[in-house]
Amino acid sequence: MSEVTQICSDLIRFDTTNPGSGERPAAEHVATLLSEAGIEPVVFESARHRTSVVARIPGDSSDALLIHGHLDVVPAHAPDWRVHPFSGEVLGGCVWGRGAVDMKGTLAMTLTLVREWARRGVRPGRDVVLAFLADEEATGEYGARYAVRHHRELFDGCTEAISESGGYSVEAPGARIYPVAVGERGTAWMRLTATGVAGHGSRPPADNAVAELCHAMSRIASHRWPVRLTPEVATLIESLSDILGERIDLDRLEEEAERLGRVGSLFGAQIRNSANPTMLQAGYKVNVVPGTAVGHVDGRFLPGGREEFLETIDRLLGPRVRREFVNLEDAPSAPMDSPFFERLGAALVAEDPAARPVPYVMSGGTDAKSFAGLGIRGYGFAPLMLTPELDYFGMFHGVDERVPVEGLEFGVRVLDRLLTSPAASAGHSTDPG
Known part of the structure; x- marks a missing residue:
């Protein structure tokens, strides 16, 4: 079993249903995975067991990119599922369970990548700040909002951010479309x-x-x-x-x-x-x-x-x-005519020559709204190649949520290209516009 598959499966087994008993066990697991890679995590709670983890990986430029995701998930009614929603079972080439798509699969890709960097001695092109947050599936009051209010210094230097709901494949005749979110309602x-x-x-x-x-x-x-x-x-x-x-x-x-x-x-x-x-x-x-x-x-x-x-x-x-x-919360937006947006698309095309990146606006909302208050421009970019029969939107908060193993491995490679390419430390926008 590949590392990203194992990490995704393990994360799903933590029942972080919101509302529920909180994110603390999952957050402690994430902190351990980071510590094993020599990355020092900052772990904090906004309330009992409402736990978030933030870490910074130094790069060639102190101008930082934020990669944020949430540890909590929406409820799942087990009798409706083909496999138990908190089993993390690997079946038919997919990891099954609540959060596989939204968004423990993405967290697994990020954790796998930074652990690979530690083994290979890789330094990213710019500082990378990792945030694994509580409470996104509610208002973020116990997660991103708390982090922005009480731990603002952890995000110093961040100019752009990437997170969920973008960078996934949509099959079209002769091409695969990859929507990259530049805003949300x-x-x-x-x-x-x-x-x-x-x-x-x-x-x-x-x-x-x-x-x-x-x-x-x-x-x-x-x-x-x-x-x-x-x-x-x-x-x-x-x-x-x-x-x-x-x-x-x-x-x-x-x-x-x-x-x-x-x-x-x-x-x-x-x-x-x-x-x-x-x-x-x-x-x-x-x-x-x-x-x-x-x-x-x-x-x-x-x-x-x-x-x-x-x-x-x-x-x-x-x-x-x-x-x-x-x-x-207001509708945040990020520039689609920017070097950073171009690099997001280039990372996808480098791994999938049939990729056609397009700008996209999310119908729902994410923690990007909270980070926009710090002037951080948020993009929806959680790269994932899906098999044609999988309905990405249907699996968000749906029954039988699952993510392809090959899609997760694809996402790790795309993120590696994005964060370690020579362009990663040059040409990013510093205009607060």
């Missing part, structure tokens, strides 16, 4: 509260909080958000048109995304804002009208779209429903 998780008059369920409705909230939630769910093409998504669509050798109709983008399947999924959720009702809480007895009803909505907005998003939400809610934020 902003996050607006909201708690909605409606108040009314409590009373007997048999009386004529007067001021029903449940009904008021349901009407507001229905307006949100049925709202059709207008298409807004950001420059990054426009460039992505143009690049896909060139690769596919066919025109993508900008007036029918929703239909085009569906027609193109997995290729279309690269822009289908990134052409508009979204708001999805996710939770409802009200009442305690069928014949009692409660005085309060509460709901939650997962809102996401495009870069530059926060004001329009919130104005629309307030109009849809109406005056009777109060909103408050569970989590509000």
